[in-house]
Amino acid sequence: ITRLIRLLLWVYDPSNYTILTDHGTSHVATMDSDGMAVSLTTTVNLIWGSQVMTEDGMILN
Numbered sequence: 001i002t003r004l005i006r007l008l009l010w011v012y013d014p015s016n017y018t019i020l021t022d023h024g025t026s027h028v029a030t031m032d033s034d035g036m037a038v039s040l041t042t043t044v045n046l047i048w049g050s051q052v053m054t055e056d057g058m059i060l061n
Helices: none
Strands: 024-031 035-044
Touching: none
Parallel strands: none
Antiparallel strands: 024 035
């Protein structure tokens, strides 16, 4: 995640995506320049869970 790269706002607009009728699972993984890595898997309901996004673009559940 970097504050230097952000996608255009329309990318985060749920109306641009088909909403699945079943529940889904999200997975995020990242690694820094030292090789340290973290990952997170979470189950969300409907589109993007709480529909809350941080200023940096991380979608919260």
